[in-house]
Amino acid sequence: MAARIIDGKEIARRMRQEIGGEVTAFREESGVIPHLAAVLVGDDPASAVYVRNKQRDCEAAGIRSTLHRLSDSTEQAELLELIRRLNADRDVHGILVQLPLPGQIDETTILDAVSPVKDVDAFHPENVGRIVQGRPRFLPCTPHGCQRLLVESGVETAGAHAVVLGRSEIVGKPMALLLIQKGEAANATVTVCHSRTRDLASVTRQADILIAAIGKPEFVTREMVKPGAVVIDVGINRLDDGRLVGDVDFEAVREIAGAITPVPGGVGPMTRAMLLRNTLTAATIQAESRD
Ligand code: GUN
Secondary structure (H helix, E strand, O other): OOEEEOOOOHHHHHHHHHHHHHHHHHHHHOOOOOOOOEEOOOOOOOHHHHHHHHHHHHOOOOOEEEEEEEOOOOOOOHHHHHHHHHOOOOOOOEEOOOOOOOOOOOOHHEEEEEEEEEOOOOOOOHHHHHHHHHOOOOHHHHHHHHHHHHHHHHOOOOEEEEEEEEOOOOOOHHHHHHHHHOOOOOEEEEEEEEEOOOOHHHHHOOOOOOEEEEOOOOEEOOOOOOOEEEEEEEEEOOOOOOOEOOOOOOOOOOOOOEEOOHHHHHHHHHHHHHHHHHHHHHHHHHHHHHO
Protein backbone atom coordinates (compact mmCIF):
# COMPACT_ATOMS: atom_id res chain seq x y z
CA MET A 1 0.00 0.00 0.00
CA ALA A 2 1.31 3.46 -0.85
CA ALA A 3 2.50 5.62 2.01
CA ARG A 4 0.51 8.40 3.63
CA ILE A 5 2.03 11.72 2.60
CA ILE A 6 2.89 13.94 5.57
CA ASP A 7 1.90 17.45 4.51
CA GLY A 8 4.54 19.64 6.12
CA LYS A 9 3.28 22.71 4.33
CA GLU A 10 -0.17 22.44 5.89
CA ILE A 11 1.12 21.48 9.36
CA ALA A 12 3.58 24.42 9.25
CA ARG A 13 0.79 26.79 8.21
CA ARG A 14 -1.20 25.76 11.28
CA MET A 15 1.86 26.18 13.50
CA ARG A 16 2.61 29.64 12.11
CA GLN A 17 -0.97 30.64 12.82
CA GLU A 18 -0.76 29.29 16.36
CA ILE A 19 2.56 31.07 17.01
CA GLY A 20 1.14 34.26 15.44
CA GLY A 21 -1.64 34.17 18.05
CA GLU A 22 0.91 33.77 20.83
CA VAL A 23 2.94 36.68 19.42
CA THR A 24 -0.16 38.90 19.48
CA ALA A 25 -0.84 37.99 23.12
CA PHE A 26 2.82 38.56 24.06
CA ARG A 27 2.89 41.95 22.36
CA GLU A 28 -0.29 43.06 24.12
CA GLU A 29 0.90 41.87 27.50
CA SER A 30 4.51 43.06 27.37
CA GLY A 31 4.42 45.96 24.91
CA VAL A 32 7.45 44.34 23.28
CA ILE A 33 7.64 43.50 19.56
CA PRO A 34 9.72 40.33 19.03
CA HIS A 35 12.55 41.14 16.64
CA LEU A 36 14.72 38.79 14.57
CA ALA A 37 17.92 40.14 13.02
CA ALA A 38 19.04 38.04 10.04
CA VAL A 39 22.62 38.27 8.81
CA LEU A 40 23.39 37.29 5.23
CA VAL A 41 26.99 37.35 4.03
CA GLY A 42 27.68 36.97 0.30
CA ASP A 43 25.51 36.32 -2.74
CA ASP A 44 24.52 32.66 -2.51
CA PRO A 45 21.10 32.70 -4.25
CA ALA A 46 19.68 29.79 -2.22
CA SER A 47 20.64 31.49 1.06
CA ALA A 48 19.05 34.73 -0.12
CA VAL A 49 15.78 32.88 -0.83
CA TYR A 50 15.86 31.13 2.57
CA VAL A 51 16.40 34.42 4.39
CA ARG A 52 13.69 36.21 2.40
CA ASN A 53 11.20 33.44 3.24
CA LYS A 54 12.13 33.55 6.92
CA GLN A 55 11.58 37.31 6.94
CA ARG A 56 8.23 36.95 5.23
CA ASP A 57 7.14 34.38 7.84
CA CYS A 58 8.20 36.74 10.63
CA GLU A 59 6.18 39.62 9.29
CA ALA A 60 3.07 37.46 8.83
CA ALA A 61 3.38 36.30 12.46
CA GLY A 62 3.78 39.81 13.91
CA ILE A 63 7.52 39.47 14.45
CA ARG A 64 9.74 42.33 13.30
CA SER A 65 12.63 41.28 11.10
CA THR A 66 15.65 43.19 9.89
CA LEU A 67 18.22 42.02 7.36
CA HIS A 68 21.93 42.80 7.59
CA ARG A 69 23.54 42.11 4.22
CA LEU A 70 27.31 42.00 3.97
CA SER A 71 29.46 41.49 0.90
CA ASP A 72 31.17 38.24 -0.03
CA SER A 73 34.56 39.75 0.85
CA THR A 74 33.58 40.73 4.41
CA GLU A 75 36.36 40.12 6.93
CA GLN A 76 35.68 38.10 10.05
CA ALA A 77 36.37 41.09 12.34
CA GLU A 78 33.66 43.13 10.62
CA LEU A 79 31.09 40.36 11.03
CA LEU A 80 32.10 39.91 14.68
CA GLU A 81 31.60 43.63 15.22
CA LEU A 82 28.08 43.42 13.74
CA ILE A 83 27.25 40.50 16.04
CA ARG A 84 28.55 42.41 19.05
CA ARG A 85 26.28 45.31 18.13
CA LEU A 86 23.26 43.02 17.72
CA ASN A 87 24.04 41.26 21.01
CA ALA A 88 24.02 44.64 22.77
CA ASP A 89 20.88 45.96 21.04
CA ARG A 90 18.01 45.58 23.51
CA ASP A 91 15.46 45.79 20.68
CA VAL A 92 16.89 42.70 18.96
CA HIS A 93 15.80 39.38 20.49
CA GLY A 94 16.99 36.80 17.98
CA ILE A 95 20.07 36.67 15.74
CA LEU A 96 20.26 34.34 12.77
CA VAL A 97 23.52 34.10 10.82
CA GLN A 98 22.65 32.31 7.60
CA LEU A 99 25.06 29.51 6.74
CA PRO A 100 27.25 28.79 4.86
CA LEU A 101 29.65 31.70 5.38
CA PRO A 102 32.40 32.62 2.89
CA GLY A 103 35.72 30.76 3.26
CA GLN A 104 37.66 33.58 4.93
CA ILE A 105 35.28 33.45 7.92
CA ASP A 106 35.45 30.77 10.59
CA GLU A 107 31.87 29.63 11.22
CA THR A 108 32.51 28.36 14.73
CA THR A 109 34.05 31.66 15.84
CA ILE A 110 31.01 33.52 14.53
CA LEU A 111 28.36 31.19 15.96
CA ASP A 112 30.13 31.17 19.35
CA ALA A 113 29.95 34.99 19.38
CA VAL A 114 26.13 35.09 19.22
CA SER A 115 24.66 35.73 22.68
CA PRO A 116 23.18 32.40 23.90
CA VAL A 117 19.88 34.10 24.78
CA LYS A 118 19.56 35.41 21.19
CA ASP A 119 20.76 32.18 19.54
CA VAL A 120 17.52 31.19 17.78
CA ASP A 121 19.32 28.51 15.73
CA ALA A 122 20.47 26.79 18.97
CA PHE A 123 24.01 26.50 17.60
CA HIS A 124 25.86 28.02 20.58
CA PRO A 125 27.69 25.43 22.72
CA GLU A 126 25.77 26.57 25.80
CA ASN A 127 22.48 25.85 24.05
CA VAL A 128 23.72 22.54 22.62
CA GLY A 129 24.88 21.57 26.12
CA ARG A 130 21.47 22.39 27.51
CA ILE A 131 19.85 20.15 24.88
CA VAL A 132 22.23 17.30 25.77
CA GLN A 133 21.20 17.65 29.41
CA GLY A 134 17.49 17.71 28.58
CA ARG A 135 16.90 21.31 29.72
CA PRO A 136 16.78 23.23 26.45
CA ARG A 137 16.46 26.98 26.08
CA PHE A 138 15.86 26.77 22.31
CA LEU A 139 15.34 23.66 20.21
CA PRO A 140 17.23 23.47 16.91
CA CYS A 141 14.80 24.42 14.13
CA THR A 142 15.12 21.51 11.68
CA PRO A 143 15.20 18.64 14.23
CA HIS A 144 12.38 20.30 16.17
CA GLY A 145 10.40 20.63 12.93
CA CYS A 146 10.89 16.91 12.24
CA GLN A 147 9.79 16.07 15.76
CA ARG A 148 6.63 18.18 15.41
CA LEU A 149 5.86 16.48 12.08
CA LEU A 150 5.96 13.11 13.86
CA VAL A 151 3.65 14.34 16.63
CA GLU A 152 1.18 16.03 14.29
CA SER A 153 1.05 12.89 12.13
CA GLY A 154 0.24 10.72 15.14
CA VAL A 155 3.51 8.75 14.99
CA GLU A 156 4.42 7.07 18.28
CA THR A 157 8.11 7.66 19.03
CA ALA A 158 8.24 6.08 22.49
CA GLY A 159 10.04 2.76 22.23
CA ALA A 160 10.37 3.06 18.45
CA HIS A 161 13.68 2.48 16.71
CA ALA A 162 14.61 5.80 15.07
CA VAL A 163 17.53 5.71 12.66
CA VAL A 164 19.11 9.07 11.85
CA LEU A 165 21.09 9.07 8.63
CA GLY A 166 23.70 11.85 8.92
CA ARG A 167 25.68 13.32 11.81
CA SER A 168 25.80 17.04 11.03
CA GLU A 169 25.82 19.60 13.83
CA ILE A 170 22.70 21.26 12.35
CA VAL A 171 20.50 18.20 11.88
CA GLY A 172 21.82 14.67 12.54
CA LYS A 173 23.39 15.10 15.97
CA PRO A 174 20.68 17.31 17.51
CA MET A 175 17.95 15.14 15.94
CA ALA A 176 19.32 12.11 17.76
CA LEU A 177 19.50 14.12 20.99
CA LEU A 178 15.86 15.20 20.78
CA LEU A 179 14.61 11.69 20.10
CA ILE A 180 16.47 10.03 23.00
CA GLN A 181 15.19 12.53 25.59
CA LYS A 182 12.61 11.55 28.16
CA GLY A 183 9.24 13.13 27.45
CA GLU A 184 6.73 13.80 24.74
CA ALA A 185 7.65 13.01 21.12
CA ALA A 186 10.82 11.30 22.29
CA ASN A 187 11.79 8.18 24.29
CA ALA A 188 12.98 6.52 21.07
CA THR A 189 15.82 4.05 20.68
CA VAL A 190 18.16 5.95 18.40
CA THR A 191 20.86 4.84 15.98
CA VAL A 192 22.96 7.39 14.11
CA CYS A 193 24.43 6.27 10.76
CA HIS A 194 26.99 8.07 8.62
CA SER A 195 29.42 7.64 5.74
CA ARG A 196 31.54 5.14 7.68
CA THR A 197 28.66 2.92 8.82
CA ARG A 198 29.13 -0.71 7.73
CA ASP A 199 26.28 -2.32 5.79
CA LEU A 200 24.17 0.79 6.01
CA ALA A 201 21.05 -0.77 4.47
CA SER A 202 20.93 -3.46 7.16
CA VAL A 203 20.78 -0.69 9.79
CA THR A 204 18.29 1.58 8.04
CA ARG A 205 16.02 -1.43 7.41
CA GLN A 206 15.60 -1.75 11.17
CA ALA A 207 14.12 1.73 11.45
CA ASP A 208 10.52 2.28 12.50
CA ILE A 209 11.30 5.95 11.91
CA LEU A 210 13.99 6.84 9.35
CA ILE A 211 15.30 10.40 9.23
CA ALA A 212 17.42 11.10 6.16
CA ALA A 213 19.80 14.05 6.51
CA ILE A 214 22.91 13.28 4.51
CA GLY A 215 22.65 15.77 1.66
CA LYS A 216 22.88 13.19 -1.13
CA PRO A 217 20.11 13.26 -3.74
CA GLU A 218 17.76 10.25 -3.65
CA PHE A 219 20.28 8.26 -1.61
CA VAL A 220 17.70 6.25 0.33
CA THR A 221 16.32 3.53 -1.91
CA ARG A 222 13.41 1.17 -1.43
CA GLU A 223 15.76 -1.63 -0.31
CA MET A 224 16.90 0.51 2.63
CA VAL A 225 13.43 0.92 4.13
CA LYS A 226 11.38 -1.45 6.27
CA PRO A 227 7.80 -1.85 4.99
CA GLY A 228 5.51 0.48 6.93
CA ALA A 229 8.32 2.72 8.26
CA VAL A 230 7.85 6.47 8.70
CA VAL A 231 10.34 8.31 6.49
CA ILE A 232 11.29 11.94 7.18
CA ASP A 233 13.36 13.50 4.40
CA VAL A 234 15.46 16.50 5.48
CA GLY A 235 17.44 16.76 2.23
CA ILE A 236 17.04 19.52 -0.34
CA ASN A 237 19.18 18.83 -3.41
CA ARG A 238 19.09 20.58 -6.78
CA LEU A 239 19.74 18.17 -9.67
CA ASP A 240 21.49 19.17 -12.90
CA ASP A 241 18.13 19.13 -14.70
CA GLY A 242 16.83 21.71 -12.19
CA ARG A 243 14.61 19.33 -10.21
CA LEU A 244 14.55 19.69 -6.43
CA VAL A 245 14.78 16.32 -4.68
CA GLY A 246 15.35 15.06 -1.16
CA ASP A 247 17.75 12.48 0.24
CA VAL A 248 15.09 9.82 -0.38
CA ASP A 249 14.03 8.29 -3.69
CA PHE A 250 10.48 9.45 -3.07
CA GLU A 251 8.63 7.61 -5.85
CA ALA A 252 10.19 4.24 -5.00
CA VAL A 253 10.09 4.57 -1.21
CA ARG A 254 6.49 5.80 -1.06
CA GLU A 255 5.44 2.38 -2.38
CA ILE A 256 6.74 0.68 0.72
CA ALA A 257 6.80 3.24 3.58
CA GLY A 258 3.88 3.77 5.96
CA ALA A 259 4.24 7.56 5.81
CA ILE A 260 6.68 9.88 4.08
CA THR A 261 7.43 13.60 3.79
CA PRO A 262 7.67 15.14 0.31
CA VAL A 263 10.41 17.51 -0.90
CA PRO A 264 9.56 20.32 -1.19
CA GLY A 265 6.64 20.72 1.24
CA GLY A 266 7.83 18.46 4.05
CA VAL A 267 10.50 19.44 6.56
CA GLY A 268 11.46 22.82 5.01
CA PRO A 269 8.33 24.79 6.02
CA MET A 270 8.51 23.26 9.52
CA THR A 271 12.09 24.50 10.01
CA ARG A 272 10.90 28.02 9.28
CA ALA A 273 7.94 27.73 11.66
CA MET A 274 10.23 26.60 14.48
CA LEU A 275 12.39 29.69 13.95
CA LEU A 276 9.33 31.82 14.73
CA ARG A 277 8.78 29.80 17.89
CA ASN A 278 12.40 30.39 18.98
CA THR A 279 12.21 34.11 18.26
CA LEU A 280 9.13 34.40 20.45
CA THR A 281 10.88 32.36 23.16
CA ALA A 282 13.92 34.66 22.92
CA ALA A 283 11.75 37.78 23.26
CA THR A 284 9.92 36.24 26.24
CA ILE A 285 13.15 35.31 28.04
CA GLN A 286 14.62 38.76 27.50
CA ALA A 287 11.43 40.59 28.53
CA GLU A 288 11.24 38.51 31.73
CA SER A 289 14.88 39.12 32.62
CA ARG A 290 14.22 42.88 32.49
CA ASP A 291 11.14 42.80 34.72
N1 GUN B 1 21.76 27.08 6.43
C1 GUN B 1 21.17 25.90 6.20
N2 GUN B 1 20.39 25.56 7.26
C2 GUN B 1 20.49 26.56 8.15
C3 GUN B 1 19.90 26.79 9.43
O1 GUN B 1 19.13 25.99 9.97
N3 GUN B 1 20.25 27.94 10.03
C4 GUN B 1 21.11 28.82 9.48
N4 GUN B 1 21.41 29.92 10.17
N5 GUN B 1 21.67 28.65 8.30
C5 GUN B 1 21.35 27.52 7.64
